[in-house]
Amino acid sequence: MQLAALCVFLAVACGYDYRERRIPNYVILGTMLAGIGWRLYDERAPGAFWYLGQAVLVMAVLYPFFKVGGLGAGDVKLLGVTAGYLPAEKILGFLFCSLLVAAMISLVKILRKAKGGVCLSGPVLVSILLFLGGVY
Numbered sequence: 001m002q003l004a005a006l007c008v009f010l011a012v013a014c015g016y017d018y019r020e021r022r023i024p025n026y027v028i029l030g031t032m033l034a035g036i037g038w039r040l041y042d043e044r045a046p047g048a049f050w051y052l053g054q055a056v057l058v059m060a061v062l063y064p065f066f067k068v069g070g071l072g073a074g075d076v077k078l079l080g081v082t083a084g085y086l087p088a089e090k091i092l093g094f095l096f097c098s099l100l101v102a103a104m105i106s107l108v109k110i111l112r113k114a115k116g117g118v119c120l121s122g123p124v125l126v127s128i129l130l131f132l133g134g135v136y
Contacts, residue, residue: 001038002034002035002038002042002085003085003128003131003132005034005038006031006034006035006082006085006128007125007128007129007132009027009030009031009034010031010078010082010121010124010125010128011125012027013027013028013031013078013121013124013125014119014121014122014125016121017074017119017120017121017122018119018121018122021119022072022074023072023074023075023077023078023121025077028074028077028078028081031078031081031082032055032081032084035051035055035081035084035085036048036051036052036084038085039051039084050084050088051084051085052084054083054084054086054088054091055080055081055083055084056080058079058080058083058084058091058095059076059077059079059080062075062076062079062080063076071120072117072120074121075120075121078120078121078124079095079098079120079124082094082124082128083095086131090131090136093131093136094127094128094131094136096136097123097126097127097130097131097135097136098120098123098124098126098127099123100123101122101123101126101127102118102120102123105118105122105123106118
């Protein structure tokens, strides 16, 4: 159920990201609060701390990519709050799938000589859908 709610939040993030080229902080905050709420409901306080730990760890690992211009700040935050929803052993698979889909989109844009970067919210949504489908 919580992953269905996550898909709704990610669809909203996609709408903003593709339209405005940014993800508003209130979408990130809403996604995070829903994730913490689900973890509190399912696992009590330890679950909320695990959610926050996973989210902060992913954001800390991806922060250098933001600093060199490889990722946007909203992308780093979105990947972090989304990773908090997943079991710890699935986070690397989630990151790999998200970045692989983004790389494939980027390759198509390069071959078509299209301008602009890749909005990462779409690949994140695709990666979560692949997780729900049992791909990883």
